[in-house]
Amino acid sequence: MEPTERALEVRIAVREALDKIEGALTSQTGFDPGQARLSITIGTTDYASFVLMPSLLRKLEQEAPGLTITIRPPDPAHIREWLEEGAGELVIGFVPDAAGTLKSSTLYRDPLVCIARKNHPDLKKTMDIDSYQNLRHVILGSSFTGLSTLERTLDDILDAQGATRSAGVRIPSALLSPHIVASTDMIATLPTRFVDQFRDIVPLQVFDLPFRTSPLPVSMIWHERTHQSGAMTWLRQAIRNVAKAY
Numbered sequence: 001m002e003p004t005e006r007a008l009e010v011r012i013a014v015r016e017a018l019d020k021i022e023g024a025l026t027s028q029t030g031f032d033p034g035q036a037r038l039s040i041t042i043g044t045t046d047y048a049s050f051v052l053m054p055s056l057l058r059k060l061e062q063e064a065p066g067l068t069i070t071i072r073p074p075d076p077a078h079i080r081e082w083l084e085e086g087a088g089e090l091v092i093g094f095v096p097d098a099a100g101t102l103k104s105s106t107l108y109r110d111p112l113v114c115i116a117r118k119n120h121p122d123l124k125k126t127m128d129i130d131s132y133q134n135l136r137h138v139i140l141g142s143s144f145t146g147l148s149t150l151e152r153t154l155d156d157i158l159d160a161q162g163a164t165r166s167a168g169v170r171i172p173s174a175l176l177s178p179h180i181v182a183s184t185d186m187i188a189t190l191p192t193r194f195v196d197q198f199r200d201i202v203p204l205q206v207f208d209l210p211f212r213t214s215p216l217p218v219s220m221i222w223h224e225r226t227h228q229s230g231a232m233t234w235l236r237q238a239i240r241n242v243a244k245a246y
Contacts, residue, residue, distance in 0.1 A: 031230030031231055031233070031234055033063050033064035033067070033231075033234055034063065034064065034065075034066075035066065036064055036066050036067060036231055037066040038066065038067050038068070038231055039067075039068045039069075039070065040067060040068070040069055040070070040089050040090070040231075040232075040235065041069075041070045041071075041072060041087065041088035041089055041090075042069060042070070042071055042072075042088065042089065042090045042091070042092060043071075043072050043073065043074035043075070043079070043082065043088050043090070043091040043092070043093075044071060044073075044074060044090075044091065044092040044093050045073070045074065045092075045093045045094075045148070045174065046173050046174040046175050047093070047150075047174045047190075047191060047194045048092045048093045048218060049071055050174075050175065050194060050197060051191075051193045051194060051197070051246070052092065052107075052239065052242055052243060052246075053069075053071065055242045055245070055246070056069075056238065056239060056242045057069065059238055059241075059242060060238070063238075064234075064235075064238075067231075067235070072088065074091050074093055074095070076095055076097065076098075076149055079091050079095065079098055079102070079221060080098075080101065080102060080223075083102065083221070083222060083223035083225075083226075084223055084225070086225070089222065089226050089232055089235075090220060090221065090222050090232075090235075090236070090239075091220070091221040091222075092107070092218070092219070092220050092221075092239070093149075093218060093219070094149050094150055094153075094216050094217065094218055094219070095149065095219060095221060096149060096153070096217075097149075098219070098221050101224075102221050102222065102223055103221065103222050103223065103224065103227055104219050104220065104221045104222075105219065105220050105236070105240065106217050106218070106219050107218050107219060107220055107239065107240060107243035108193075108217075108218055108243050108244075108246070109214075109215035109216065109217050109218070110191040110192050110193050110194075110215055110216045110218060111191070111192050111215045111216070112150075112154075112189055112190065112191060112192070112209055112213055112215070112216060113189070113190065113191075113192050113195055113206050113207060113208065113209065114127050114132065114187055114188070114189050114206070114207045114208075114209055115177075115178065115181050115187065115188050115189075115190060115195055115204050115205070115206055115207070116135075116181060116185075116187045116204070116205055116207065117181055117182050117183070117184070117185070117203060117204065117205070118182075118203040118204065118205050120185060120205070121185065122134075122135065122185070123205070123207070126207065126208075126210075127187075127207035127208065127209070127210050128210050129163060129210040129211060131210075132163075132165065132187070132209070132210050132211075133163055133164060133165055133166075135185065135186065135187050136166050136167065136168030136169075136185075136186045136187075137165050137166065137167055137168055137186060137187055137188060137189070138168060138169055138171060138176075138177045138180050138181060138186050138187070138188040139151055139167045139168075139169070139170045139171070140170075140171055140172075140173075140174050140177065141170060141172075142170040142171075142172070144172075145172055148174075150189075150191075150216065154189055154213075157211065157213055158211070161211055163211065168184070168186040169186065174190070174194065177190060178190075178195070178198040178201070178202050178204060179202055181202075181204065182202035182203050182204055189209065191216050191218075193246065218243075220236060220239055220240075222236070
C-alpha cells in the first residue's frame with residue numbers, strides 16, 4: 001500500500017493532532033514519584049551525563065526509586081524523529097540545530113576553557129592564539145562518528161577569525177580527553193563544568209580561550225507527545241533543579 005497525495009499533505013497535521021491526544025491521555029494528575037514504575041530513555045552526551053546524571057540518579061533513588069533511566073548517545077540529525085517515534089523521551093546537550101517544533105528548556109550556560117597538562121613545556125600563565133593554533137588538539141569525533149556539535153562550533157568560530165587548529169587525536173568519548181591531555185603535550189577545549197570534575201583527578205592547568213566565544217547553552221529537549229505527561233513533567237523539573245543546584 002502507498003499513501004495518496006492527500007494523505008501525504010495532511011500527515012504532518014494529523015501527526016501533531018495525535019501527539020496532543022496522546023499527551024492528554026498520558027497526563028497523570030497527582031503523579032506520585034514514590035509509587036511510579038517507569039522506564040525512561042534519555043539521549044545525552046558523555047559531557048552532560050557526567051555533569052548531571054550522578055546527582056539526578058541520587059535524587060531519583062531518594063524520591064522516585066521505581067524510575068529506570070536508560071542513557072543513549074544522541075543523534076543530532078534525527079532528534080525530532082527519535083522523540084516523535086517514542087525511541088526516547090528527552091535529549092540533553094548542546095543541540096543548536098534542534099527542530100523548531102520541539103519543546104526545549106535551557107538548563108545552564110557553560111563557558112568554554114582550554115586545558116593542558118601541568119608543567120607543559122610550551123605554556124606558561126596564559127594561552128595565546130599562536131599556542132592554540134600550533135599545539136595539537138584532542139578532538140571529539142571523527143569520520144566514523146561525525147564531529148560533535150561543540151567541535152563544529154569551535155571550527156566555525158576559528159574559521160571566522162582566520163584561525164585553524166590541528167588534531168593530534170580524534171576520540172569517541174569526551175571522558176578520554178582530560179586523561180590524554182594530562183599525559184601528552186596536546187590540549188583540548190571543553191566546558192568548564194566538565195573540566196571541574198577532573199581538577200582533583202588528573203594534573204591539569206586551565207586557560208581562558210584566546211578568542212571570544214559565548215558560553216555553551218546546554219538544553220533539555222522533548223516532544224509534544226510527552227509534554228503533558230505527569231511523569232515527564234516531574235522528571236523535567238527534577239533535572240532543572242539538579243542543573244540549578246550544581
